[in-house]
Amino acid sequence: MKGIDLKTQETTGHEARGAPLNPGRRRALRALAVGAAGAWLLGRGALLGESGGRAVWERLDAARERLDGARPEPGAIRLDLPGVTQDGSAVPLTVDIEHPMSEEDYVEALYLYALGNPTPEIADVYFGPLAGRARLSTRIRLNQSQTVLALARTSGGRWLAGHRDVRVTVSGCLSQDGTYDFDSLMRTRIRVPPRLRSGEVGDVRTLIDHPMETGLREDRQGRTIPERIIKEFRAEFEGTPVVRVRLYRAISANPYLRFPVAPDTSGELAFHWHDDQGESATEAARIEIG
Amino acid sequence: MSNDGKSFIMPGTSITRRQALKRMGLFGFGGLAAASGLPVYAARPPAARVAVVGGGFGGATAAKYLKMLRPDLDVTLVEPARRYYTCPFTNLYLGGLRDFESLGHDYRELGETFGVRVVHERAEDVDVDGRRLKLSGGGELSWDRLVLSPGIDIRWGALEGYDEAAAEKAPHAWKAGPQTHLLRRQLEAMEDGGTFVLVAPENPFRCPPGPYERVSMIAHYLKTHKPRSKVLLLDAKDNFSKQGLFMEGWAEHYGDMIEWVGLSDDGRVIRVDADRLEVETEFGTIHRASLLNVVPPQKAGVIAHRAGVTDDSGWVPVEPETFQSRKVPGVYVIGDATQAAPMPKSGFVANNQGKVAAAAILADLDGREAPRPTWMNTCYSVIAPDWGITVANVYEVTDGELREVPGSGGVSPSGANAEFRRNEARFAEAWYAGITQDVWGSRPTG
Ligand SMILES: Cc1cc2nc3c(=O)[nH]c(=O)nc-3n(C[C@H](O)[C@H](O)[C@H](O)COP(=O)(O)OP(=O)(O)OC[C@H]3O[C@@H](n4cnc5c(N)ncnc54)[C@H](O)[C@@H]3O)c2cc1C
DSSP states (O other), X not given: OGGGGHHHHHHHHHHHTSSOOOHHHHHHHHHHXXXXXXXXXXXXXOSOOOOTTOOGGGGOHHHHHHHTTOOOEESSEXXXXXXXXXXXXXXXXXXXXXXXXXXXXXXXXXXXXXXXXXXXEEEEEEEOGGGSSEEEEXXXXXXXXXXXEEEEEXXXXXXXXXXXXXXXXXXXXXXXXXXXXXXXXXXXXXXXXXXXXXXXXXXXXXXXXXXXXXXXXXXXXXXXXXXXXXXXXXXXXXXXXEEXXXXXXXXXXXXXXXXXXXXXXXXXXXXXXXXXXXXXXXXXXXXXXX | OOOOOOXXXXXXXXXXXXXXXXXXXXXXXXXXXXXXXXXXXXOOSSOOEEEEXXXXXXXXXXXXXXXXXXXXXXXXXXXXXXXXXXXXXXXXXXXXXXXXXXXXXESHHHHHTTOOEEEOSOEEEEETTTTEEEETTSOEEEOSEEEEOOOEEEOTTTSBTOSHHHHTTSOOOOSSSHHHHHXXXXXXXXXXXXXXXXXXXOSSOSOTTHHHHHHHHHHHHHHHHOXXXXXXXXXXXXXXXXXXXXXXXXXXXXXXXXXXXXXXXXXXXXXXXXXTTEEEETTSOEEEOSEEEEOOOEEEOHHHHHTTOOOTTSSBOBOTTXXXXXXXXXXXXXXXXXXXXXXXXXXXXXXXXXXXXXXXXHHHHHTOOOOOOEEEEEEEEEEETTEEEEEEEEEEEETTEEEEOTTSOEEOOTTOOHHHHHHHHHXXXXXXXXXXXXHHOOOOOO
């Protein structure tokens, strides 16, 4: 139903530039913009239609380049995505990889692709063994029904692959305009377990306010709104990388990242976000072991 | 069972069955017009048996239209309640705009006028191979075709802390009945100056605009009786149905009494403590309520799971043209239980789907191809007395998928004047009178 609400979204956009607003409304307006900012211009049609018997990764140039001749093994990567989604601007995605995370053998990289988006990259994710588990949750933009592909490389050089089909019933394609309330730009939220037992895998959630402007939308005058995205996110425990993410424009507005951490000593978990205009944000929280 | 499969003639018209069915689907309760010209049939083999589970918007419609289109069909409706109360307009009841009894409907017309056999029992289990239903009274019911329209059930425990016991303290009121009364009693008992907290779920769920109409009507009640109170809506989504129009209406009628917190502002609730009337959000904020109304995660009614027609989403995938189960042939599923996006889970659409399934079942029994359906939906929401808003759409099957017909609908305009909004509120009342007459034969009282 989102697509047809646009008339009202635009009207609200006008208002947002006018009279002062109470905080409740402000939030609401900003969230309206989140929906609109999730919009894509129609891409040059589907990248690929039918599978034609080929493995999913064979259908994507970027994936073949990444693999550089290697053949990934199926089975270990689980993608959790709704089979049908009514909102292509923020589709919840969880990737969970069944593989050890020891110093000797761990999942060091995970590459995510949306085969039917105008540009297929979603995120490149680099794990350290401190993550304890190769798992990541986020929210992504899908501009039509399509396949989401995950490729992972282990520290031993093995490649893994997994994919999942998603039906998008109302895509974000129709929007031409939207406002984003920049007041809270780069405001962060984190949730870190204050206490863990040694060896326990804790659950970390982060969110940063950012439009993740795709560079594929036009404003009301038909001018392209320039791309503006959070490019990089890092989480480090006492200086040791837990997870590092290269984000692309397919990550939804207000990027949400959830991942594990499994330290064996007490210490500080630090977070860094960088956008492509030089803005950055940091956060930190202590985890006690025992 | 089969017959010649030719179109029949409606007295006085030359309309084909195909056109007639299509119109019924398209015009919703306007299909009543067809009742005045019942079809004429040639002799046929023994009647096929169709069992319909659930006498709500979808099931009661399917049962009626099956009999209306083919009076010699053997149709049994299984529904435990003797009187069905609609979820539509329960929000108006909560707000004090509507008497609860006016939302009740019975099955007399289905039985007496249309000859549907109505069995007031629960369907406990489905044997899809033996084509039998097991009923709560201990009996069994054989069928040649089965229609399931069981609505939703709650996914107890899917939201941490929200189980059946918790719902007695923090009601959902997402099924009309005792839960609705409980919420109303709590509202009456709430202190002036308290905070009403509503927790709204992720998609998909029953009635996309429902939580927003709910808080509108609650705010109306509070503004009238407890004006120092607040309404806080914690949402697992960043955008919702008719958002702009709701926001506009809230500002107009309730100032800043209603505060909406979306997903990106930490609106997603991950734990409920019904004893303390507290909820915890994803990033650790604790909100304390005077009255806590949780719209929890949902799934297709349990009987659909027993029948094996659901998939791992908890909902039922169906063939879009017929609403026949993708997993079990001969079983048709309609209403909220289905995966029919982009159609919403609404009573309006369930009624349309009931007609489409009825037509498809008759075609199937005749060995004909099912007519090509069109569906329509209008969701009215009442924000304040004499203040309504609307979203409407038409749907059809394109390239094997359910789609909105481009340009077929939309939301009513923002910034419309009071008279426009009053008319929309009247349309809502008229819609309610019309659809409950179509489904249950009810006549508006008073
Ligand atoms: C607050 C609220 C407001 C709403 N407002 C609107 C509105 O304004 N407009 C609108 O179009 N929609 C509205 N809806 C949505 C509407 O109520 C549903 O979409 C509609 O009821 C779906 O119809 P259904 O036939 O799928 O299920 P239901 O109408 O729920 O019917 C299911 C029936 O099946 C029976 N049943 C279940 N299991 C069994 C079994 N095992 N054996 C026998 N019987 C069984 C139940 O007793 C029930 O009577 C609203 C919903 C809510 C919660």
